[in-house]
Amino acid sequence: MSNLPSEPEFKQAYDELVSSLENSTLFEQKPDLRKCLKVVSVPERIIQFRVVWESDDGQINVNNGFRVQFNSTLGPYKGGLRFHPTVNLSILKFLGFEQIFKNALTGLAMGGAKGGCDFDSKGKSDNEIRKFCNSFMRELSRHIGPDTDVPAGDIGVGGREIGYLFGAYKRYRNEWSGILTGKGLSWGGSFIRPEATGYGLVYYVGHMIKHNNDGDYKGKRVAISGSGNVAQYAALKVIELGGIVISLSDSKGCLVATGDQGLTKEDIDEIAEVKLKRLALTDAFKKRPNLSQEGFKYIDGERPWKHCGKVDIALPSATQNEINGDEAKALVDAGCKYVAEGSNMGCEQEAIEVFEQNRRSSEKGTWYAPGKAANAGGVAVSGLEMAQNSSRIKWTSEDVDNKLAEIMKACFETCLKTGQEYSKDKENRLPSLVSGANIAGFIKVAEAMHNLGDWY
Incomplete structure (x- = not known):
């Protein structure tokens, strides 16, 4: 691809994909697929x-x-x-x-x-x-x-x-016709759609924890950035599963738990009300007179990653490039075992390299999952909403949640299997999920494009 100095975000996404493909055995096993890159x-x-x-x-x-x-x-x-x-x-x-x-x-x-x-x-x-x-x-x-x-x-x-x-x-x-998803429940929307990205993110990480023989969410300290839809529902699901949510943030600063309690469901509900009014976290928490006594601190102009103390799981859920290399090193030093993106391209390339290097070199390494896999629950339930609209039917909340959980499990297993299959380091007990996601998605699309005559 030609150099795109005026399109840095797109170039970053392209380079990340190509890096995964080139640093695997994919083009050794399927050399013709390289032709698809210039088309896709x-x-x-x-x-x-x-x-x-x-x-x-x-x-x-x-x-x-x-x-x-x-x-x-x-x-x-x-x-x-x-x-x-x-x-x-x-x-x-x-x-x-x-x-x-x-x-x-x-x-x-x-x-x-x-x-x-x-x-x-x-x-x-x-x-x-x-x-x-x-x-x-x-x-x-x-x-x-x-x-x-x-x-x-x-x-x-x-x-x-x-x-x-x-x-x-x-x-x-x-x-x-069902030309938009995320519609209201009374006019074509699906149950679980608002919750889907956050819930799916937590389900995906749950499979990472299970595969690593590391128990479940109970007692694990979970740092989350953002305070919008994804962050709120991820936090609520973590709390439901027994985890401890130790941070949320917005563009003005971050809220961090200083004790063992973490944020409660009531705190998340209060943040949701504030965000519904398009206000900042400062309007909910910075002005609370007993904030420090309640076990929190608010830090102006900062993201949470360097301020959380011990961290087991990090879920960047705000926007792109919200964990840089130094923040990734801080998370590794804080004992973070799992990083999964609720946002799209939440980690800078330098941060991904820090996590991947730590995964390869440490017995207790940090396992990183990219947004294209970990936050796929939102678009998955959008797809389920499309199916319901086409059939003029409505599934129950339990039906949709079960289908979401099944999709996230299958997505994890696909990334895991593909990461193992095309890895140049097959001895590592934790395969690269970023490589697995990129390679699995690319193979599926590239082979279908070949069948349709888009490349030859």
Whole structure:
């Protein structure tokens, strides 16, 4: 691939995949698959459009909308929409590229895509967000459909935005179809969808713990970053399984437990209320007069990784590149045995190298799981929502949760088996899950692309 200095996030995602493929025996065993790299790394289609909307003061505003339809080999394009001022083509290409292989690992019929807009919802009224969503969907509706492209939510796109977007699509196209996932339960949504990414992340790590003959979550100290949907539900599931949640964070700082208690379900509920109002963690905790007596400290402008004391499990669940090399070393020194990404590309490449080196060289090494495997539960339940919409049926919460747990178990076992099969270091008791995920996803997509004549 040519050098892409203006697309650093996409280049990082591409380089991570290629590194896994090159440092394995894949191209020795299947040399023809190398040809696919130059094809799979170019999106099938990129749609860019303007979004014009009127604010409450009567001013005209213009934003940049995107949809990167990266690969439809395994099924309709599938991937979220992100509304955030940092959105650009490089970030959406990286997310869409990751989505191809993540969706492949779920075993469901979904291709890979991502989209969004450099729109900032903070400080906007419901009326302004509704107007923006109407304008955004006016163009996007031309390019999506239940058998073409099925977007979902992501950062800045929650239940409210999905509702406005779905309503706009229905008006523009005069049809009700499952063209978005993450919908409300009374109008086509699935049980467990809000919880799915966080729950699936915890289920995946549970299999890592079990494979390592390390018991279960009971008593384990779990550091989590972020405080949005993924982080909240991961924390709740950890607490339910007997683990101790010792941190959460947002863009302004982190909240860290200083004692043995950790965060409670009630603390998570309070954070959820604050985040629903689009406020910062500071509004929930920094101003509490007895914070230190309650066993917590709030640290301005910091991520939690260097401040947690002893850590057994780290779950980065905020955004990309949120653990750097120094923070990875701090986690290793703190005794962290498991790192799994709830966010997409949550670790910088230097951090991944620290974890992988420690895994290879230490009997009690740190075992790292990439987001394309560990956080695949969200898109997996989106796929289950698509299936329910197509059949005009609704499964129970227990049904969906059981299917999610089965998908995450199969995803882990695929990564484990593939990591072992194509490893150059077969004696290591803990195979590389990042290599396993990248290789398994790539093989599935590449062989299907060959069958369809996309490369030859």
